[in-house]
Amino acid sequence: xxxxxxxxxxxxxxxxxxxxxxxxxxxxxxxxxxxxxxxxxxxxxxxxxxxxxxxxxxxxxxxxxxxxxxxxxxxxxxxxxxxxxxxxxxxxxxxxxxxxxxxxxxxxxxxxxxxxxxxxxxxxxxxxxxxxxxxxxxxxxxxxxxxxxxxxxxxxxxxxxxxxxxxxxxxxxxxxxxxxxxxxxxxxxxxxxxxxxxxxxxxxxxxxxxxxxxxxxxxxxxxxxxxxxxxxxxxxxxxxxxxxxxxxxxxxxxxxxxxxxxxxxxxxxxxxxxxxxxxxxxxxxxxx
Amino acid sequence: xxxxxxxxxxxxxxxxxxxxxxxxxxxxxxxxxxxxxxxxxxxxxxxxxxxxxxxxxxxxxxxxxxxxxxxxxxxxxxxxxxxxxxxxxxxxxxxxxxxxxxxxxxxxxxxxxxxxxxxxxxxxxxxxxxxxxxxxxxxxxxxxxxxxxxxxxxxxxxxxxxxxxxxxxxxxxxxxxxxxxxxxxxxxxxxxxxxxxxxxxxxxxxxxxxxxxxxxxxxxxxxxxxxxxxxxxxxxxxxxxxxxxxxxxxxxxxxxxxxxxxxxxxxxxxxxxxxxxxxxxxxxxxxxxxxxxxxxxxxxxxxxxxxxxxxxxxxxxxxxxxxxxxxxxxxxxxxxx
Numbered sequence: 001x002x003x004x005x006x007x008x009x010x011x012x013x014x015x016x017x018x019x020x021x022x023x024x025x026x027x028x029x030x031x032x033x034x035x036x037x038x039x040x041x042x043x044x045x046x047x048x049x050x051x052x053x054x055x056x057x058x059x060x061x062x063x064x065x066x067x068x069x070x071x072x073x074x075x076x077x078x079x080x081x082x083x084x085x086x087x088x089x090x091x092x093x094x095x096x097x098x099x100x101x102x103x104x105x106x107x108x109x110x111x112x113x114x115x116x117x118x119x120x121x122x123x124x125x126x127x128x129x130x131x132x133x134x135x136x137x138x139x140x141x142x143x144x145x146x147x148x149x150x151x152x153x154x155x156x157x158x159x160x161x162x163x164x165x166x167x168x169x170x171x172x173x174x175x176x177x178x179x180x181x182x183x184x185x186x187x188x189x190x191x192x193x194x195x196x197x198x199x200x201x202x203x204x205x206x207x208x209x210x211x212x213x214x215x216x217x218x219x220x221x222x223x224x225x226x227x228x229x230x231x232x233x234x235x236x237x238x239x240x241x242x243x244x245x246x247x248x249x250x251x252x253x254x255x256x257x258x259x260x261x262x263x264x265x266x267x268x269x270x271x272x273x274x275x276x277x278x279x280x281x282x283x284x285x286x287x288x
Numbered sequence: 289x290x291x292x293x294x295x296x297x298x299x300x301x302x303x304x305x306x307x308x309x310x311x312x313x314x315x316x317x318x319x320x321x322x323x324x325x326x327x328x329x330x331x332x333x334x335x336x337x338x339x340x341x342x343x344x345x346x347x348x349x350x351x352x353x354x355x356x357x358x359x360x361x362x363x364x365x366x367x368x369x370x371x372x373x374x375x376x377x378x379x380x381x382x383x384x385x386x387x388x389x390x391x392x393x394x395x396x397x398x399x400x401x402x403x404x405x406x407x408x409x410x411x412x413x414x415x416x417x418x419x420x421x422x423x424x425x426x427x428x429x430x431x432x433x434x435x436x437x438x439x440x441x442x443x444x445x446x447x448x449x450x451x452x453x454x455x456x457x458x459x460x461x462x463x464x465x466x467x468x469x470x471x472x473x474x475x476x477x478x479x480x481x482x483x484x485x486x487x488x489x490x491x492x493x494x495x496x497x498x499x500x501x502x503x504x505x506x507x508x509x510x511x512x513x514x515x516x517x518x519x520x521x522x523x524x525x526x527x528x529x530x531x532x533x534x535x536x537x538x539x540x541x542x543x544x545x546x547x548x549x550x551x552x553x554x555x556x557x558x559x560x561x562x563x564x565x566x567x568x569x570x571x572x573x574x575x576x577x578x579x580x581x582x583x584x585x586x587x588x589x590x591x592x593x594x595x596x597x598x599x600x601x602x603x604x605x606x607x608x609x610x611x612x613x614x615x616x617x618x619x620x621x622x623x624x625x
Contacts, residue, residue, distance in 0.1 A: 028325055031318040034483045035352075039384040064325070068383050088379050091372055094357040096329065136483060199614050206618075254620050261609040261616075264513060268602035271520065275595050278531060 023061045023130050023147040024170045029105075030134065030145065036068035037107050037136045044073070046108045048118060050085060051132060052092060052099040060170075061102050061130050067092065071118075078114040080121060103130030103147075115164075119150055131164065145169060310474060311346040313421055313439040317480040319353045320437065323425050326355045327395035331427045333358065336394040338373065340386050343419050349479075350423075352385045353393060389413075393423040398515055398604070400523075402471065402596040404589065407450070410442045421474060428512065429604065439474040446470045450589075468599075470592055509612050513605065520601040523594055530591040 029051065040047045049068035056062050067088045072079040092099060104122045106115060115131065122129040131148045148164040213235065220227045319339070326335055337355035341348065354376050356369070381387040391413065394401065401424050413420045419441075426436035446469055480488075559569040 026325070028318075028321045030487055031321055031484055034481065034487060035316075035318050036383060038481050038483055041384065070382055084379060084382065087375055091354075091376050091379070094372060095326075095355045199611055203614065203618070250620075254616055257612070257616055260510075261612050264517070264605055265609045267517075268520075268605045271524070271598060272602050274524075275527075275598055278527060278591075279595060 021059055021061060021128075021130075021149060022168045022170060023063060023132070025063045025132070025145065025147075026065075027171070029063055029066045029132075030171075032066050033068075033105055033107065033134050034136065037134075041070075044071075046073075046106055048080065048106045049104065050089065050101055050122075051103040051105055051130065052089075053102040054098055054100065055102065063102060063130070063132070065092065065096075065099055066105060073114055078117050080118060082121075101126045101129070103132060105132040105134060107134050107136045116150075119164075123150070130167070145171065309346060310348055310419055310421075310441065312348070312477050313423075313474050314347050314349045314477045314479050315423075315437075316349075316351050317478060317484060319350050320478065322353050322355075323393050323395075323423065323437075324427075324430070327425050327427050330358070331395065332397055334395050334397065336392055338376075338389060339391045339393055339421070339423065340377075340380070340388060341390045342386055342388060343390060347477075348390055348419060348421060348474075350390060350421075352380065354380070389417060389420075391417075391420040391422055393425060395425050395427060398426065398428050398512075398519055398601075400519055400597055400600075402593045402600070404593065407442065407470075407589075407593075411447070411451070414442070414447065428515075437476055439476050440471050441474060443469050443472045470596060509608050513608060516601055516605050516608075520598060520605070523598045523601065527591065527594045527598065530594065534591075 033047070033049070036047050036049065047068050048071045049066055051063050052065040052067070053061060053063040069085045069088070070081045089101065101122070103126070104118060106118075119129065119131055122131075128149060131150070133144075133146050133148070135144045135146075147167050147169045149167055151163045151165050216231075217235070220232075323337070326337060335355060335358065337353050339350050340352045340354075341350040343349075357372060377387055377389075392409070406422065410420070410422065422440045424436075424438045424440060429436035555570060562569055
């Protein structure tokens, strides 16, 4: 398209709105996308799919789920299996009617020409779709996840092009944290840790943390390390937040709780004995 | 020559029938996250879903899953549910996901999942699939910091017995089957693809303390323990009801036997009298007499399930109290310092 050199590209008035949009991505989405990428058919270079989620009242887009849609990509044409997309959408909506389309994803770094076409298609489904790119090729030496929205560039009254503007992305890893990164990180974990083992690991970590803090405080006092006021303030707040109870009151509290727990433990052992008795009664009774 | 080869092939094919026993269930991290998300979203309602994967030797690999929509009790929705399942499987097949059902998952509230319906579902699945597991996830226990995933399967001996409907005391004693033997828990292994592990390593935040640690260090475990105790007490009540049923049955059985004996005695006396009088002796059995009617034995399945549930609650209580001990000692040590 010809553009004279004195026209000015105007960013549409919607840019003020888009700058407020942020996206939050749940770890499940990344898992799903990686899994689909690993399973893609041999001739496809990237995978494309739909993002499901909801728009929170403060404008952030919460991306919670995703599914991949088969597509074919030629030099500058893209064919998306629309029927598949609608079928999957219907199935997902049956399970969770609150998760609606909020955008689409593709693997690979950057946005290509074909993406604009796909984005247009999604614009027809949802007013302002978010485009997520997940770089599975690790091209920059790290896996980058970026989110974009499209902004219409207009020249006067004419629509010129759509620009993909990056929006801030928040990776909420809280669920992944809950499961435990050590389980999710390694390629194979031999068994799920039981309660007490997890407690043990936790204690060790706490111990290392406390040791680190001790060392830091010692170093600062002796002048080896640069004192940082904010860190010092945080430390003093933490120490002060321990509730101030007189030792006898605290002891009584702790001992009471201990006694309660012991009582429960005793009760459960009695119940188990009762169980084995009951079982004997039920099955071992012989009739003459 | 061809004969021997054919025979050996047949032999091999016949030998394949004996599958190695299931030792480990290997779940992908993706499946775990999906299950956790689905169960948490709908808690406290109980939800189910289907597991897909591969059955390889002694390992059952679960590579994907999809949730079932919550179904209202309606006739037409039955067909809908089956349709939904077929559609999902078809769509997933198109994107190269393993299309093989290997079981189902369900969420539970504080561990009361051992019900007769579970056994029914297991048997239904077992008809079509040779090996299936059920994964139970407990979101309320996971809030305490432990990851409450369990893979269950019905033990073979129990299944045979149940199918033959021979669930009487005699048979149970024969096979030495007790309530412990109904469900078998299979150890769970987690595996992730290399791409995912690269991503997670990349995206892991730097803080050494995670949300999970916060959950674990919570001092207030009493609401959880209270609910556990409530369920335990209810189960004990149920157990005592079942035991009363057994007592009643035994009592009536003894009474019936006594009656039979006295009736038999009377008959014998009568017969003696008749013989003395030269008449035909009456038969010593009288199937139409109601005291000979066999009394049905009360089903033992329910009491077994209750026993299982109680054991589960006890285990949970033990686990949580163990954790609380450590926490309390920790606070004590901190306070002393």
